[in-house]
Amino acid sequence: MTDKQKSKITLMTEGNIFKILLFFAIPLVLGNLLQQMYSTVDSIIVGNYVGSQALAAVSSSSMVVTVIISGCQGIAVGAGVVIAQCLGAKNRRNVFRSVHTSLAFSIVLGVILTVFCALLTKPIVESMNTPKDILDDSITYLFIYSFGLIFTIVYNMIAGILNASGNSKRSLLYLAYASVINVVLDLLFILVFNMGVAGAAIATNISQLIACLMSLNYVMTTKNECRVYLKAIRFHKQMLVRILRMGIPAGIQNTVICFSNVLIQASVNVFGYETIAGFGIYLKIDGFDILPLLSISLAVATFVGQNYGAGCVERIRKGIICGLILGVTFTAGIGIAMLIFYNPILRLFTSDEKAIYYAYLSILYFCPFYALVGVTQVFAGAIRGAGRSMVPMMVLLFSFFIFRIIWIMFVLPNFNSFEGVLLVYPVSWFVSANLMTLCYIKLRKKILRVAKIG
Numbered sequence: 224m225t226d227k228q229k230s231k232i233t234l235m236t237e238g239n240i241f242k243i244l245l246f247f248a249i250p251l252v253l254g255n256l257l258q259q260m261y262s263t264v265d266s267i268i269v270g271n272y273v274g275s276q277a278l279a280a281v282s283s284s285s286m287v288v289t290v291i292i293s294g295c296q297g298i299a300v301g302a303g304v305v306i307a308q309c310l311g312a313k314n315r316r317n318v319f320r321s322v323h324t325s326l327a328f329s330i331v332l333g334v335i336l337t338v339f340c341a342l343l344t345k346p347i348v349e350s351m352n353t354p355k356d357i358l359d360d361s362i363t364y365l366f367i368y369s370f371g372l373i374f375t376i377v378y379n380m381i382a383g384i385l386n387a388s389g390n391s392k393r394s395l396l397y398l399a400y401a402s403v404i405n406v407v408l409d410l411l412f413i414l415v416f417n418m419g420v421a422g423a424a425i426a427t428n429i430s431q432l433i434a435c436l437m438s439l440n441y442v443m444t445t446k447n448e449c450r451v452y453l454k455a456i457r458f459h460k461q462m463l464v465r466i467l468r469m470g471i472p473a474g475i476q477n478t479v480i481c482f483s484n485v486l487i488q489a490s491v492n493v494f495g496y497e498t499i500a501g502f503g504i505y506l507k508i509d510g511f512d513i514l515p516l517l518s519i520s521l522a523v524a525t526f527v528g529q530n531y532g533a534g535c536v537e538r539i540r541k542g543i544i545c546g547l548i549l550g551v552t553f554t555a556g557i558g559i560a561m562l563i564f565y566n567p568i569l570r571l572f573t574s575d576e577k578a579i580y581y582a583y584l585s586i587l588y589f590c591p592f593y594a595l596v597g598v599t600q601v602f603a604g605a606i607r608g609a610g611r612s613m614v615p616m617m618v619l620l621f622s623f624f625i626f627r628i629i630w631i632m633f634v635l636p637n638f639n640s641f642e643g644v645l646l647v648y649p650v651s652w653f654v655s656a657n658l659m660t661l662c663y664i665k666l667r668k669k670i671l672r673v674a675k676i677g
Contacts, residue, residue, distance in 0.1 A: 235389060235526045236311060236533040241545045244522055248549060250391035251518035254382070254398050256511055263507045264402075268409045270500070270573040273419050278573060279496040280360035281420055282503020283353055286488045288368055291336055294478030295376045299329070299383035300521055301470025304528045304608055305462070306387035310448070311532025318448045320459040322384055325466060327456045329380035333373030340369035351485060352492040357499070364420040371428030374435040381438040387525055388449045397437040405430035472616035473607060479620055483627045490631055490644050498641055501581025504572045505589070508582075512557040512593055519550045519597075520604035527608030543605045543663075550597035558590035581641060588645040595652040602663040614662050622655030 235243050270278035302325035309317040340347075344366040353361050382394040405426055412422025442451040491502045523546035530538045561568070565586050569579045599622075603615035630647040638646070 235529045235542075236535050236538065240526075240538060240541050241548075244526055244542060244545050244549060247386075247389060247391050247525070248519050248522035250395040251386065251522055252515035252553075254391070254395040254518070256515060263510070264406050264409055266504065266507050267572050268413050269420060269423055270504070272413055275500045275573055275575045275578055276357050276496050277360055277420050278578075279354075279499040279503060280357040281364055281423060282506065283351060283357065283488060283492065283499055284348065284361045284365040284368070285503070285506075286351070286485050287340075287347055287365055288372075290478055290482050290485055291340065291372060292375055292379070294474045295329070295332060295336070296379050296517075297473035297475070297477035298332070298466075298470035299325075299379045300524065300607070301473045301612060302328075302380065302466045303383035303387040303521070304524055304610070304612075305466050305469050306384060306449070307525045307528035307608070308532035308610070310388060311529035315448055317462065319455075320462040321466065322442075322449050322451060323455045323457060324459045324462045325380055325384060326377070326451060327458050328463065328466065329377050330373075330456070333376035336376065337369055337372045340372060341366060344369060350489075352489045354492060354496055354499075357496055360420045364424050367421055367424035368427065371424075371431050374428070374431040378431060378435040378438055381435075381442055384442060384449055384451075385438070386521060387528075388447065389525070391522075393441055394438060397434045397441075400437065401430040401434035404433055469607075469610065469612050472612040476616040476619050479624045483624045486631060487627065487644060487647065490635060491641065494641050497575060497577040498581050500573065500575065500578040501583075502585060502641075504569060504578065504582040505585035507572070508561065508568060508586075509589065512554060512561075513596065515557075516550060516554055516593075516597060516600050519546060519553065520600035522546070522549075523601055523604035524608035527605050531609050539605075539609075543601070546601045546605065547598065550601040551594045554593035554597040558593040561586055561590045584642065585645055588642070589648055592649040592652050595649070595656040598656045599652065599659045602659040606659075606663060606666060609666075611666060614666065615659065618658045618662055619655060622651050622658060626651050626654055 235247070266278055266281055269281050302321065306318060306321045306325070309321055345362050348358065348361045348365060378394075378397075385391065385393050408426035408429055409423060412418040412426050416422060418425070439451070442449065443453065444450075488499075488502075492499055523543065526542045526546075527539050530542065565583055569582050572582075573579065599619070603619065606612075606614050627647050630650070635643050635647075637643070
């Protein structure tokens with residue numbers, strides 16, 4: 224057992240680049256798909272056994288949760304890059320400090336956000352133009368869900384630690400267990416105990432708790448450099464500054480981008496619960512493309528981070544090309560599959576024809592343009608892995624926040640339709656892909672030169 228655990232640190236500074244990226248990314252992709260299963264299963268069961276109004280309530284409230292979790296995942300990615308760089312440089316002392324500082328920060332952040340979300344649930348939901356016929360269910364779902372945030376945040380940080388060490392399979396295993404438990408508890412609480420949206424939220428919280436405890440147990444018993452000691456969990460000032468410098472831009476980026484989606488959700492809410500339900504259905508499906516793509520971006524960031532720390536210039540260059548191939552191929556393939564099999568997929572969620580119609584409209588506006596997101600996220604991961612976290616933050620904030628706000632304020636009133644809301648996504652993706660590509664071209668020589676010197 225000890226020998227196996229010692230072998231779990233996977234350095235990406237040697238070996239076949241495409242194979243390393245692919246086999247590192249696959250568990251990350253599957254893990255994100257399983258994590259998406261939590262909310263998707265909630266939606267399928269709620270939509271079929273509680274109704275379209277309850278489905279709309281879960282969909283609307285989930286937007287707020289996504290904002291919080293995405294911000295924390297961004298910080299976890301930043302922490303993972305720091306750990307990956309320390310591993311690449313073979314600095315055991317800094318690996319120890321970065322791991323324990325990251326975990327301490329996630330615990331504190333989890334407590335703060337849990338309390339914040341629980342106390343402000345009602346004003347948050349009301350501020351989103353939530354229709355009165357789903358207001359109570361939306362408040363109930365978000366309030367209960369908020370108490371599981373700390374488990375989700377700590378789990379994601381541990382997953383970031385494991386991913387930085389090249390061990391992306393372990394977090395996948397725990398998510399698989401939690402996903403099965405989530406499905407069973409959803410069916411039990413909703414079908415048997417008739418608990419409605421409250422049952423869906425409780426099932427998700429319990430599942431996340433289990434994933435958190437299992438992953439924490441692993442990092443406390445492993446024998447490699449990333450082992451966690453409970454008594455050693457504390458802030459190391461210099462390492463905290465380094466992690467925050469890398470993680471806060473990514474966290475702000477994810478939070479603000481998701482916040483723009485909340486504003487878009489508010490624009491959707493004015494069209495009634497059937498439109499909300501349809502848009503919510505599509506966002507669940509959309510997660511099966513976007514979240515795995517973020518995993519590929521994380522794989523590229525980890526690869527670049529380790530090779531940047533080791534000064535392997537040529538591997539960085541080739542790794543980015545391999546990442547682009549993976550990212551664009553995956554997103555294009557998923558988009559095509561959705562366009563072909565949309566009907567049976569959408570009917571898994573509801574039999575409400577109007578909700579299905581609005582979900583289908585979303586597919587038509589989104590799926591043909593997914594490859595643009597692939598380009599954006601791979602270049603963002605590469606730049607972030609080299610320590611330039613501010614650059615992707617600025618590009619994505621402009622493209623996915625400022626640009627979308629401008630669209631909502633000045634363009635959307637000219638459409639005054641659901642289609643006008645949908646159109647903002649492919650247009651902003653086009654803007655981000657072009658800007659991120661230009662930034663990478665401009666920074667490429669500097670990044671490679673600094674890596675070589677390092």
